[in-house]
Amino acid sequence: MSSITTSRGYAIHDTKDYKNFKVIEYPLKKEEADDVTVHVDVCGTCGSDHHTISGGWGPLTHPEYIITGHEIVGKVVQVGPNVKEFKVGDRVGIGAQAGSCGKCKECQNDNENYCSVSPVDTYNGKWPSGDYSQGGYSTHVRAQQKFVFHLPEQITSEDAASILLGKSSREHNLIASVHLFRLCAGITSCSPLFRNNVGQGSKVGVVGLGGLGHYAVLFAVALGAEVTVSIFAKKQCHLPFSPVYPIFEQVFSHSERKKDDALKMGAKHFVTTTGDFAKDHALSLDIIICTASNASLPLNELITCLVPQGKFVWNGMPETDWPALRSQTMAGNGAFIGSSHIGSKAEITRMLQLAADKNIKPWITTRPMKEAAQSIEDVETGRARYRTILIQDIDQ
Amino acid sequence: MSSITTSRGYAIHDTKDYKNFKVIEYPLKKEEADDVTVHVDVCGTCGSDHHTISGGWGPLTHPEYIITGHEIVGKVVQVGPNVKEFKVGDRVGIGAQAGSCGKCKECQNDNENYCSVSPVDTYNGKWPSGDYSQGGYSTHVRAQQKFVFHLPEQITSEDAASILLGKSSREHNLIASVHLFRLCAGITSCSPLFRNNVGQGSKVGVVGLGGLGHYAVLFAVALGAEVTVSIFAKKQCHLPFSPVYPIFEQVFSHSERKKDDALKMGAKHFVTTTGDFAKDHALSLDIIICTASNASLPLNELITCLVPQGKFVWNGMPETDWPALRSQTMAGNGAFIGSSHIGSKAEITRMLQLAADKNIKPWITTRPMKEAAQSIEDVETGRARYRTILIQDIDQ
Numbered sequence: 001m002s003s004i005t006t007s008r009g010y011a012i013h014d015t016k017d018y019k020n021f022k023v024i025e026y027p028l029k030k031e032e033a034d035d036v037t038v039h040v041d042v043c044g045t046c047g048s049d050h051h052t053i054s055g056g057w058g059p060l061t062h063p064e065y066i067i068t069g070h071e072i073v074g075k076v077v078q079v080g081p082n083v084k085e086f087k088v089g090d091r092v093g094i095g096a097q098a099g100s101c102g103k104c105k106e107c108q109n110d111n112e113n114y115c116s117v118s119p120v121d122t123y124n125g126k127w128p129s130g131d132y133s134q135g136g137y138s139t140h141v142r143a144q145q146k147f148v149f150h151l152p153e154q155i156t157s158e159d160a161a162s163i164l165l166g167k168s169s170r171e172h173n174l175i176a177s178v179h180l181f182r183l184c185a186g187i188t189s190c191s192p193l194f195r196n197n198v199g200q201g202s203k204v205g206v207v208g209l210g211g212l213g214h215y216a217v218l219f220a221v222a223l224g225a226e227v228t229v230s231i232f233a234k235k236q237c238h239l240p241f242s243p244v245y246p247i248f249e250q251v252f253s254h255s256e257r258k259k260d261d262a263l264k265m266g267a268k269h270f271v272t273t274t275g276d277f278a279k280d281h282a283l284s285l286d287i288i289i290c291t292a293s294n295a296s297l298p299l300n301e302l303i304t305c306l307v308p309q310g311k312f313v314w315n316g317m318p319e320t321d322w323p324a325l326r327s328q329t330m331a332g333n334g335a336f337i338g339s340s341h342i343g344s345k346a347e348i349t350r351m352l353q354l355a356a357d358k359n360i361k362p363w364i365t366t367r368p369m370k371e372a373a374q375s376i377e378d379v380e381t382g383r384a385r386y387r388t389i390l391i392q393d394i395d396q
Numbered sequence: 397m398s399s400i401t402t403s404r405g406y407a408i409h410d411t412k413d414y415k416n417f418k419v420i421e422y423p424l425k426k427e428e429a430d431d432v433t434v435h436v437d438v439c440g441t442c443g444s445d446h447h448t449i450s451g452g453w454g455p456l457t458h459p460e461y462i463i464t465g466h467e468i469v470g471k472v473v474q475v476g477p478n479v480k481e482f483k484v485g486d487r488v489g490i491g492a493q494a495g496s497c498g499k500c501k502e503c504q505n506d507n508e509n510y511c512s513v514s515p516v517d518t519y520n521g522k523w524p525s526g527d528y529s530q531g532g533y534s535t536h537v538r539a540q541q542k543f544v545f546h547l548p549e550q551i552t553s554e555d556a557a558s559i560l561l562g563k564s565s566r567e568h569n570l571i572a573s574v575h576l577f578r579l580c581a582g583i584t585s586c587s588p589l590f591r592n593n594v595g596q597g598s599k600v601g602v603v604g605l606g607g608l609g610h611y612a613v614l615f616a617v618a619l620g621a622e623v624t625v626s627i628f629a630k631k632q633c634h635l636p637f638s639p640v641y642p643i644f645e646q647v648f649s650h651s652e653r654k655k656d657d658a659l660k661m662g663a664k665h666f667v668t669t670t671g672d673f674a675k676d677h678a679l680s681l682d683i684i685i686c687t688a689s690n691a692s693l694p695l696n697e698l699i700t701c702l703v704p705q706g707k708f709v710w711n712g713m714p715e716t717d718w719p720a721l722r723s724q725t726m727a728g729n730g731a732f733i734g735s736s737h738i739g740s741k742a743e744i745t746r747m748l749q750l751a752a753d754k755n756i757k758p759w760i761t762t763r764p765m766k767e768a769a770q771s772i773e774d775v776e777t778g779r780a781r782y783r784t785i786l787i788q789d790i791d792q
Contacts, residue, residue, distance in 0.1 A: 057724075105679070106679065106704060111704045114679070114704040114728070114729050114730060116678055116679055116700075116729070191730075195705055195730075282512055283501065283502065283512055295722070308502060308507045308510040309591055309734075311732060314723045314726070315723070316723065317723045317724060317727070318722065318723060320722065321720040321721065321722045322720070322721050322722055322723070324717040324718070324720070325717065325718050325733075326691070326714065326716065326717045326718055327711070327712065327713045327714060327718070327735040328735075329735075330710070330733075330734045330735035331713070331735040331736060331737040332512070332737065333510050333512070333737075334510060334591075334734060334735065334736045334737055335734055336707060336732035336733065336734030337721075337726075337732065337734065338705075338726045338730060338731055338732035339723040339724075339725075339726035339727040339730065340727060340730045341727040341728065341729075341730055
């Protein structure tokens with residue numbers, strides 16, 4: 001087989017025209033010894049895709065175009081000479097990171113997701129060679145073997161084939177299973193649960209119930225935690241001292257629908273951030289996973305819901321600063337606020353095992369990849385229930 | 397002995413005239429069954445005193461006056477009927493908290509410093525009865541027994557007497573020992589070290605070298621940590637993207653003096669936050685204790701100096717918001733930022749034992765209590781080296 005050097009993908013050329021996807025052909029990074037080249041079968045749509053193509057997270061790395069997508073499942077089609085873990089034909093996943101230096105303290109200690117020497121995002125990144133990284137709304141993606149993941153045995157090859165061709169009547173459930181391998185939303189929610197020892201008896205809050213949030217609920221429940229889901233009226237909440245947040249009727253119905261879903265996912269409590277919610281839940285949660293991608297939320301009040309030294313992990317990535325904080329805000333319960341960056345291979349492996357053991361099924365919908373614009377719009381408007389998977393159609 | 401109902405103290409009557417201390421007589425809180433009444437022998441001056449009397453932390457609780465001081469050593473002169481731990485004549489300490497509900501989950505689990513039901517600060521607070529709390533720039537303070545602490549056996553009664561009368565030539569060192577019991581600066585620095593398992597091999601950063609900071613260095617060193625002290629040009633640093641902070645010559649000399657002191661206290665490294673300091677120290681510290689009482693510091697850069705999931709504990713209490721933060725800032729190393737509120741009785745007991753075991757001597761100066769204004773000014777200007785103890789003089 002001749003060496004693969006190019007890919008075709010759904011590209012955006014202008015952040016001001018960010019739903020105008022056009023299929024283009026472009027060069028893959030030059031293959032290096034540790035690289036695995038994957039043919040993309042399905043790719044999830046992540047909030048990151050929307051933030052990136054709309055310019056909300058800043059300018060694009062490549063001067064002309066961007067191909068997003070970092071929740072990739074596909075098949076290995078080429079491997080570099082150092083690759084021992086994968087062979088051509090293996091079904092694998094790739095997440096939000098495609099490379100790192102491999103040598104620093106972080107890379108050597110299961111923290112490669114925190115490599116600061118040469119971390120490379122799966123798309124909108126740049127390799128040390130100067131090549132650009134492009135994502136999975138495409139036919140091919142190339143990544144270092146450390147950032148490629150085997151699919152679990154529970155999914156047979158036959159099932160996988162039907163999923164990946166998008167033809168089986170069992171498609172939904174099976175893709176759901178494969179979709180667990182999506183290495184952005186799933187592991188982004190799971191890593192802080194693991195790193196903070198969430199388990200039986202833990203009290204976990206989840207703020208926001210979208211793609212990230214629904215994973216946080218599913219995994220926290222699977223770990224044995226008692227989960228409280230909180231949602232709020234995006235853009236209509238005002239911080240921080242108004243006693244009642246102006247939540248409109250429309251939002252209440254939104255809230256009711258999400259409440260039903262949250263309880264079905266295993267959450268025990270559902271809270272809308274109105275009135276005295278913070279007083280009612282003071283000092284009650286060990287950790288809050290905040291998946292909100294909009295910074296307009298009652299942060300000070302939410303923090304008071306944590307136990308002493310509890311943690312507020314804001315995994316959503318708003319395009320603006322968090323509401324203002326000061327020592328006095330945090331000293332009341334000695335709480336901490338931070339964020340998290342995907343997860344390490346060790347954590348992803350643990351997540352996969354957990355998903356297999358507990359038969360966790362994410363809630364997804366599927367679309368052909370040519371409907372990427374619609375999928376982006378679903379993320380943008382919060383209509384996605386709760387994650388959209390794009391099925392490869394460029395080859396067909 | 398007739399029941400004690402009043403105290404005399406150095407009061408401030410106007411936050412706009414906050415160095416004009418006048419001795420007044422005022423009522424103590426009504427005695428309850430768990431209360432211990434202490435005659436004050438010495439009282440430390442804390443940054444909190446300055447922030448409070450100058451109105452920087454907001455309006456005063458009592459409509460007419462405030463008596464600050466919450467680093468108190470004195471003798472028990474009266475106990476309520478439920479008090480078993482103390483008897484009249486005991487030499488004790490009182491810190492920044494004088495009361496709590498005693499019944500909530502926090503109070504029952506060695507987190508009484510995080511009681512949210514009815515926590516009462518030693519001064520500028522209000523008891524559930526409606527009585528005001530006033531501090532230790534005074535003859536008497538009354539607190540619940542949970543917030544009163546025995547002094548260690550290492551200090552004999554004879555020594556203590558000479559200290560407390562302020563007459564011995566050995567005064568400095570002995571007061572230094574007693575001063576360890578100061579339950580604001582000492583425990584505020586110690587509690588996050590304890591709660592984050594700082595020990596042999598830990599890498600601890602300390603930002604700012606004043607009262608709090610010098611305790612953080614002494615205790616972290618005593619716990620076996622490798623300590624890096626960082627200071628910066630207060631009010632002259634600009635955040636966050638200027639590559640070089642405008643630090644003036646005057647500050648450099650300030651820096652050199654503090655460097656000598658930091659190394660004498662046991663710190664291994666000393667860093668001024670100029671140029672590429674953050675790059676040079678990226679991902680190197682397990683925890684940073686930030687004692688700065690001014691929010692103008694290069695926060696984003698300091699956070700990048702933490703290891704993955706490292707913690708930035710901002711124990712200083714600036715009067716303004718922290719520099720702006722966002723998820724992206726914190727995701728780079730998955731770090732956390734928070735604060736801390738003094739410490740529990742269990743932690744204070746542990747701190748005292750540590751101080752006794754390691755013979756920790758804080759760096760202090762002493763003044764008669766009538767020089768409170770000068771002591772406040774030393775805190776305000778950063779001239780205190782590193783803590784001032786006021787010696788009782790109202791009775792004399």
